[in-house]
Amino acid sequence: MATKLDSATEAARPTFPKRAIITGGMPYGNKNLHFGHIGGVFVPADFFARFLRDRIGVQNVVFVSGTDCYGSPIMEGYRKKVEGEGYAGTIEDYVRHNHDLQKQALDAYQISLDIFAGSGLEPAKPFHAALSDKLIRRLHEKGVLVKRTTRQFYDVKAQTFLNGRQVQGHCPVRGCKSEKAYADECDLGHQFDPEELINPVSQLTGTTPELRPVDNWYFDLPRFHQVLDDLMDEWDADPQVRVIVTKTVRESLADPVIYIQSKFRDQFDAVESKLPQHTVREAEKGQTSFSVGFANWEDRDSAREVLESSGVRFRTGKTLLPFRITGNIEWGVAAPDLEGTHDLTVWCWPESLWAPISFTQTALDADAKQGGGRYSTDDWRDWWCSKDAKVYQFIGQDNIYFYCVVQPALWEALDWGLTQDIPVANYHILFMNKKASSSGAIKPPMAAELLDYYTPEQLRAHWLSLGLDQKAVSFSPKPFDTSVSHKDKKTGEEVLVKDDPRVVDPALKESAFLTNIFNRLARSCFYGAANVCDSHLPSVAPHAEVVEGCVKATLEFEKCAHAFDAHGALAVAEDFCRAANKRWGDASKAANGDDAAYEQALADAFAELRCVTLLMHPAVPAGCEQICDHMGFAHELFFSWENAFATPGQLAQKLGEEPGEHAIVALPPRFDFFQKHPSQVKKGK
Numbered sequence: 001m002a003t004k005l006d007s008a009t010e011a012a013r014p015t016f017p018k019r020a021i022i023t024g025g026m027p028y029g030n031k032n033l034h035f036g037h038i039g040g041v042f043v044p045a046d047f048f049a050r051f052l053r054d055r056i057g058v059q060n061v062v063f064v065s066g067t068d069c070y071g072s073p074i075m076e077g078y079r080k081k082v083e084g085e086g087y088a089g090t091i092e093d094y095v096r097h098n099h100d101l102q103k104q105a106l107d108a109y110q111i112s113l114d115i116f117a118g119s120g121l122e123p124a125k126p127f128h129a130a131l132s133d134k135l136i137r138r139l140h141e142k143g144v145l146v147k148r149t150t151r152q153f154y155d156v157k158a159q160t161f162l163n164g165r166q167v168q169g170h171c172p173v174r175g176c177k178s179e180k181a182y183a184d185e186c187d188l189g190h191q192f193d194p195e196e197l198i199n200p201v202s203q204l205t206g207t208t209p210e211l212r213p214v215d216n217w218y219f220d221l222p223r224f225h226q227v228l229d230d231l232m233d234e235w236d237a238d239p240q241v242r243v244i245v246t247k248t249v250r251e252s253l254a255d256p257v258i259y260i261q262s263k264f265r266d267q268f269d270a271v272e273s274k275l276p277q278h279t280v281r282e283a284e285k286g287q288t289s290f291s292v293g294f295a296n297w298e299d300r301d302s303a304r305e306v307l308e309s310s311g312v313r314f315r316t317g318k319t320l321l322p323f324r325i326t327g328n329i330e331w332g333v334a335a336p337d338l339e340g341t342h343d344l345t346v347w348c349w350p351e352s353l354w355a356p357i358s359f360t361q362t363a364l365d366a367d368a369k370q371g372g373g374r375y376s377t378d379d380w381r382d383w384w385c386s387k388d389a390k391v392y393q394f395i396g397q398d399n400i401y402f403y404c405v406v407q408p409a410l411w412e413a414l415d416w417g418l419t420q421d422i423p424v425a426n427y428h429i430l431f432m433n434k435k436a437s438s439s440g441a442i443k444p445p446m447a448a449e450l451l452d453y454y455t456p457e458q459l460r461a462h463w464l465s466l467g468l469d470q471k472a473v474s475f476s477p478k479p480f481d482t483s484v485s486h487k488d489k490k491t492g493e494e495v496l497v498k499d500d501p502r503v504v505d506p507a508l509k510e511s512a513f514l515t516n517i518f519n520r521l522a523r524s525c526f527y528g529a530a531n532v533c534d535s536h537l538p539s540v541a542p543h544a545e546v547v548e549g550c551v552k553a554t555l556e557f558e559k560c561a562h563a564f565d566a567h568g569a570l571a572v573a574e575d576f577c578r579a580a581n582k583r584w585g586d587a588s589k590a591a592n593g594d595d596a597a598y599e600q601a602l603a604d605a606f607a608e609l610r611c612v613t614l615l616m617h618p619a620v621p622a623g624c625e626q627i628c629d630h631m632g633f634a635h636e637l638f639f640s641w642e643n644a645f646a647t648p649g650q651l652a653q654k655l656g657e658e659p660g661e662h663a664i665v666a667l668p669p670r671f672d673f674f675q676k677h678p679s680q681v682k683k684g685k
């Protein structure tokens with residue numbers, strides 16, 4: 001019988017839902033994935049998804065993501081490819097090509113998605129179109145959509161409205177020199193109203209566009225202030241939600257405020273009587289601005305107009321504002337015609353929030369069509385609207401506003417019983433200590449490119465160990481490090497880090513553990529069993545203290561994994577494995593010809609190997625599954641946490657065998673469960 005935990009220990013364990021959705025990523029469909037997508041979001045999400053499959057059962061986990069297919073950057077990327085490169089495909093072909101590249105990169109890193117779909121691609125496309133239509137009608141029916149008229153750029157020559165990147169000009173934000181400013185934001189992230197864009201040029205015809213009024217539907221987000229306030233109190237008490245999330249959300253829950261520099265005080269005083277009801281808060285000592293607070297955003301908007309027309313410069317603080325749902329971009333999901341609006345499409349941000357539901361429906365439908373059985377239920381509501389289920393959303397910190405402000409309010413407004421996500425917001429992964437972006441000066445390497453230098457398992461283990469839950473951390477792979485290491489004494493020439501054999505690659509730190517420690521323990525067990533047990537498990541039970549050590553490490557690992565602390569979880573496994581290796585080294589040496597003592601040491605080592613293999617499985621699945629295969633067990637038996645505290649001998653007993661009768665698979669000499677990348681193998685060896 002496997003170890004049974006006492007009730008106090010059992011009660012102190014973290015709890016997990018019966019079913020879980022894991023989602024994240026949603027890469028945009030205009031390019032392939034760079035390392036930050038994979039290392040910063042997909043690998044942490046995959047670690048958790050794999051852990052949960054082991055922990056609560058494969059049939060109870062659905063891990064979904066997909067390409068965000070719509071929007072103006074995609075239309076612009078496509079137009080440039082057609083005009084610049086003579087691309088002959090359709091826009092859907094263009095998106096599918098990028099989607100396929102993304103899928104290949106995810107597969108290469110062993111990201112175990114149940115479905116990687118595309119919001120505008122078969123088979124998810126019809127699900128997403130239907131859900132979008134139903135959802136917007138529902139919001140309208142619930143009275144939380146408001147029609148607003150705003151002004152938008154219109155290309156008279158092409159007779160079309162221009163969206164996002166289809167218009168380009170100079171950024172109006174003071175001090176910004178960007179000439180890559182689009183309809184309402186510049187490439188450095190400054191936001192402004194379309195009226196403010198300097199020298200706007202239509203990218204379609206090169207003409208100067210004019211501003212025309214358009215009607216759009218907006219979600220009445222400010223109405224959900226209290227709902228979000230309450231949710232933050234709930235999240236405060238939830239150890240799974242990080243402080244950065246609640247802090248960022250609360251910033252956007254502030255009352256509507258305008259900040260005005262003190263030097264404009266006279267001008268302000270002259271127009272103050274024209275402002276809606278407000279309260280002035282004087283500049284505190286050391287501050288150069290005073291602030292003016294309003295009861296609601298509408299009042300603040302009226303005040304902005306008054307201040308603008310009287311030349312008072314100001315800036316506005318964050319507050320909840322109506323959130324745009326529709327637009328008129330051609331390449332988008334059709335929005336239903338409501339109250340006289342027509343030909344509107346859904347803005348790509350809101351529809352990407354509910355796309356994971358469409359993807360879940362797509363995956364479950366495929367299962368149902370094949371007769372079911374892959375999942376514990378094929379009804380999407382059992383996953384998204386059930387008290388037994390949880391949804392874990394892995395996001396970057398840039399997107400907290402969308403996923404943790406807009407989405408919870410939308411879910412509440414729909415009144416479909418959707419459960420609120422548990423957001424997992426990671427910090428940025430830096431490249432060579434700098435923030436890298438494909439549009440910036442420092443180009444991050446593409447995910448696929450890194451595999452010319454590393455194995456996927458090496459990178460998975462490295463990225464998971466960075467501790468992105470705590471702070472922004474740099475990924476600094478040596479083969480890409482072109483900084484100067486030193487000057488060659490003989491030639492006086494500069495030697496770059498990437499060419500300096502004395503520099504240790506920081507990205508290979510965890511790989512050394514896999515190869516030198518974990519692999520060594522596994523080899524010791526299998527070669528030892530071949531020597532003294534005729535390639536069977538040792539017939540004796542491991543020492544009680546060894547079994548206790550396994551239980552302790554497993555429980556510590558579980559606690560870290562539950563808190564999305566992959567770094568801490570892997571540290572538990574690594575420390576445990578190092579100690580196991582040492583124990584084996586000492587005990588096998590001390591046995592010195594005593595076969596019984598040797599077999600006892602081997603039984604201890606097998607129990608510890610079994611434990612490390614279970615714990616490392618979510619991080620480096622392929623190598624761990626090979627170890628399991630060689631131990632002669634089915635993956636479902638070995639990796640299921642139902643058996644987490646069972647030793648190899650006890651697993652054999654579950655199969656009706658005595659430990660000494662359970663055959664293992666012999667290893668060829670010098671076998672490596674965690675091989676090095678060919679580029680890392682020293683030549684001539």
Ligand SMILES: [Zn+2]
Nearest residue numbers: 171176186190
């Ligand atoms: Zn700017």
